[in-house]
Amino acid sequence: MILTHTLTPYTPRQQQSLRTTGTAVSPVALRQMATGESEETARAELTDFEHLISTPAPEQVRGEARIFHALIAAYGRHRTTLTGGPFGIRSLTPRLDELVVRIASAQLDRWIDALAYREGGTGVAGLRWAGRRDGIVLTLPGMVMVLADINETDWRAALGRRSADQSSLMPYWIPQLLREPEYAATQNAELAGIADHLCATLRRIRLLDALTRISGHVHLFTTRHHGNLHLFEACEATPTVLPLWTSRSVPLALWPTGPIPAPGPADPRTAVLDLLTEIEPARAHPGAEHPAARALCHIAGLNAGPVVVQAAEHVLDVATRVLADPAHAGVYASGGWAGSCRTYPEGTVHGSDPCLPPGAEFVADLPEEALQRLGRHFCSRPSDTSRSDLISAGQEELIHLLDWALAAATRPANPDWTRDSADGTLQHTQPLPDRDGVLTLTATTTGVYRVSLDALGLSDLAHEDDTVEWEREAAPSQAAAVLLAEHAAIEAAVCLPFQREHRKQRLLLPAAVSAEPTIRSVIAGADYVLGFFTLASVLGRLHDRVGAAQGAADGHWRGDTRSDRPDCPATLTALVSDWFALPSPRHDEAANTTLVDNPVYLRHLAAHRAALDPFVTRYLAAADSLPGERTFEERHLAGFAALCTTDLSALAVTEIRPVGERLLRLVRSLPQDPTQLTAWYEQHLDQA
Numbered sequence: 001m002i003l004t005h006t007l008t009p010y011t012p013r014q015q016q017s018l019r020t021t022g023t024a025v026s027p028v029a030l031r032q033m034a035t036g037e038s039e040e041t042a043r044a045e046l047t048d049f050e051h052l053i054s055t056p057a058p059e060q061v062r063g064e065a066r067i068f069h070a071l072i073a074a075y076g077r078h079r080t081t082l083t084g085g086p087f088g089i090r091s092l093t094p095r096l097d098e099l100v101v102r103i104a105s106a107q108l109d110r111w112i113d114a115l116a117y118r119e120g121g122t123g124v125a126g127l128r129w130a131g132r133r134d135g136i137v138l139t140l141p142g143m144v145m146v147l148a149d150i151n152e153t154d155w156r157a158a159l160g161r162r163s164a165d166q167s168s169l170m171p172y173w174i175p176q177l178l179r180e181p182e183y184a185a186t187q188n189a190e191l192a193g194i195a196d197h198l199c200a201t202l203r204r205i206r207l208l209d210a211l212t213r214i215s216g217h218v219h220l221f222t223t224r225h226h227g228n229l230h231l232f233e234a235c236e237a238t239p240t241v242l243p244l245w246t247s248r249s250v251p252l253a254l255w256p257t258g259p260i261p262a263p264g265p266a267d268p269r270t271a272v273l274d275l276l277t278e279i280e281p282a283r284a285h286p287g288a289e290h291p292a293a294r295a296l297c298h299i300a301g302l303n304a305g306p307v308v309v310q311a312a313e314h315v316l317d318v319a320t321r322v323l324a325d326p327a328h329a330g331v332y333a334s335g336g337w338a339g340s341c342r343t344y345p346e347g348t349v350h351g352s353d354p355c356l357p358p359g360a361e362f363v364a365d366l367p368e369e370a371l372q373r374l375g376r377h378f379c380s381r382p383s384d385t386s387r388s389d390l391i392s393a394g395q396e397e398l399i400h401l402l403d404w405a406l407a408a409a410t411r412p413a414n415p416d417w418t419r420d421s422a423d424g425t426l427q428h429t430q431p432l433p434d435r436d437g438v439l440t441l442t443a444t445t446t447g448v449y450r451v452s453l454d455a456l457g458l459s460d461l462a463h464e465d466d467t468v469e470w471e472r473e474a475a476p477s478q479a480a481a482v483l484l485a486e487h488a489a490i491e492a493a494v495c496l497p498f499q500r501e502h503r504k505q506r507l508l509l510p511a512a513v514s515a516e517p518t519i520r521s522v523i524a525g526a527d528y529v530l531g532f533f534t535l536a537s538v539l540g541r542l543h544d545r546v547g548a549a550q551g552a553a554d555g556h557w558r559g560d561t562r563s564d565r566p567d568c569p570a571t572l573t574a575l576v577s578d579w580f581a582l583p584s585p586r587h588d589e590a591a592n593t594t595l596v597d598n599p600v601y602l603r604h605l606a607a608h609r610a611a612l613d614p615f616v617t618r619y620l621a622a623a624d625s626l627p628g629e630r631t632f633e634e635r636h637l638a639g640f641a642a643l644c645t646t647d648l649s650a651l652a653v654t655e656i657r658p659v660g661e662r663l664l665r666l667v668r669s670l671p672q673d674p675t676q677l678t679a680w681y682e683q684h685l686d687q688a
Helices: 027-035 039-046 058-075 105-115 152-161 180-190 195-202 205-212 268-279 291-299 306-323 326-332 368-378 387-409 478-492 519-524 532-545 572-579 599-607 614-624 632-644 648-652 661-668 674-687
Strands: 089-094 099-103 128-132 135-140 143-148 220-225 228-233 426-431 438-443 448-454 467-474 528-530 610-612
Touching: 027 039, 027 089, 027 205, 039 089, 058 105, 058 135, 058 143, 058 180, 058 195, 058 220, 089 205, 099 105, 105 152, 128 152, 195 228, 268 291, 268 306, 268 387, 268 478, 291 306, 291 387, 291 478, 306 326, 306 368, 306 387, 368 387, 387 478, 426 478, 438 478, 448 478, 467 478, 519 599, 519 610, 532 572, 532 614, 532 632, 532 661, 532 674, 572 614, 599 610, 610 614, 614 632, 614 648, 632 674, 648 661, 661 674
Parallel strands: 099 143, 528 610
Antiparallel strands: 089 099, 128 135, 135 143, 220 228, 426 438, 438 448, 448 467
16 A cells, blocks of 8 residues: 555644735745746836736637647656756746747747647647747737747748648638637637636746756646546646645735636535535534534534634635635635645645635734634633734634635535445545546545545555555544545546555656667656765765675565565665665566666666666666675775766766766765765765
8 A cells, every 4th residue: 555645633734924925025026936037027017017917818818728738738747957948938928918938949849849730639720920020929819929039030940840740830811721710619618627727827837946846847737537627737746736826835916816617606604514514414503503604613623612603704704705806716726725725734735834825814804802812712721822822823723714614615516425324434436537446535534534546456556455545634524524535536536657656666657768768868757866966975874884785787676585575675776776765676677687877777767757867877887786795895996986987077968957066076076985985975065
């Protein structure tokens, strides 16, 4: 069984304060964070506009969504250091009536390939272009996008280079072709549910930058769940459906405005009562005084005392205003606000600060006496608690209630749940789309929910009951557990290509690999690259702990009859891989007896989206080339000699990421004596 989340007791999020995240940052800097514009451009654009990022008319939204969707399909998972930015975008300037995009010049051909429509469905049907003084204008009915700083000569030359593909990206004076309106209507219908989300994400594309710092990749994709199309972000090799502005906890000023759902704004009072009546009917008391407030208290795991019920009524009033405000339409997106509630135990998916819900500043806008009274209700020793701490505790509980009111009100179309008559546990199962297996959701009466993929028939799960558990957490009530499980299921249905077996960190569904991978190509596709700085941090500890290790020819991993482990690391490469949770080969794979610079081992790394930098590769290949059992000292000496006799500047060329002089100094200064490794590394840390 594989756990991606650890079961923890449920506690409300700890709010640092009610100050909206980033209010100390200037509007210009906030806009730059999202668009990548220069300060001068951002300042000029903000002069006449109310919102940091403008929301355009519906036709502009639909056009930008279609273009962005085509880019997502064409680029797939890509490393921004190779493309000059996410999808080749260096920066952009969003305006009400157009979107100005500055792309890296080397990406022009790739954009043409992405946008040119082909009857197979790729590209953007009906797209036309025209030359303009400031760049190339791309148009669809009601939409304008400007590719800035691209002259018509370069554009025509790029189109000519793509002529072999019979590009359908035509100049503005060509009328619509016979079936183009039909194709365009099909594309618009496909994206109807997430056009606003796609457009808003494109207009904030540089928010992705912070999510690429670990793996270096941008990875967005769309897929359906219960008939609804969702936009996923998997830059850090874990798919999440949370919108960028929520997952990064950006200030509300950067959130997109949008249309309220067609049926009208959700009513939180009706929503919390309906949820509790459906999931925990014995807890629902529609005829009682303040029934919705009492239902909200139960969902949030709070005792419905008079003080708390009064607070819940206030929260429901604020939630009603939030849900009717187009400025906060983002609470409805991506499976609803339950997605933010799922981040409670450890902060947000991509950051340490939880995302304050819209309306937080209003829900906590009560007299200090009322906040203290509410805070005192939740303090174990109120007499010993300061006035300011009581106020903070009261504010925190109000926001806690607001989160659950918004989550219940934005619950999407829900699956059918079956109740176990014996213990009251709820369960929902459904077949996985496009593959064997079953998606299973459970929610217990104690509030524990579980989302798992079962009956998968994958070889690496043979000893783990053939189940991937995507998420298991403790919620404050069974009704809350249902909300969280339903949201987690959106991501669980697409998790398999990202899921790793926990013993050897192997992908359950290995990636496709070219016949002859290189160190450079393996690094380009890796989720994680072990760098020499990181390796240097453990070499001294390996010297102290490793008496002897065998060579690669004898097998990186060997069976261990003395323990309950099926095998154990036997080479320096295997020890390092085990230490840093890198994927390791199985006994029956050719990679288990080859050096790390061998194409066979490179294919293994590429298949499991991991890599060693060129300096680590050279060191470990030399160290493990010695046959038989050798001491760590002997293997270190071989690795040391290999690096000393290598042209490090030439070796650095095989690395796609920047190689700084500090790293080269560290490699050049590697001590021959293993007893000096710890002091050597600490010295370089001091010099950093």
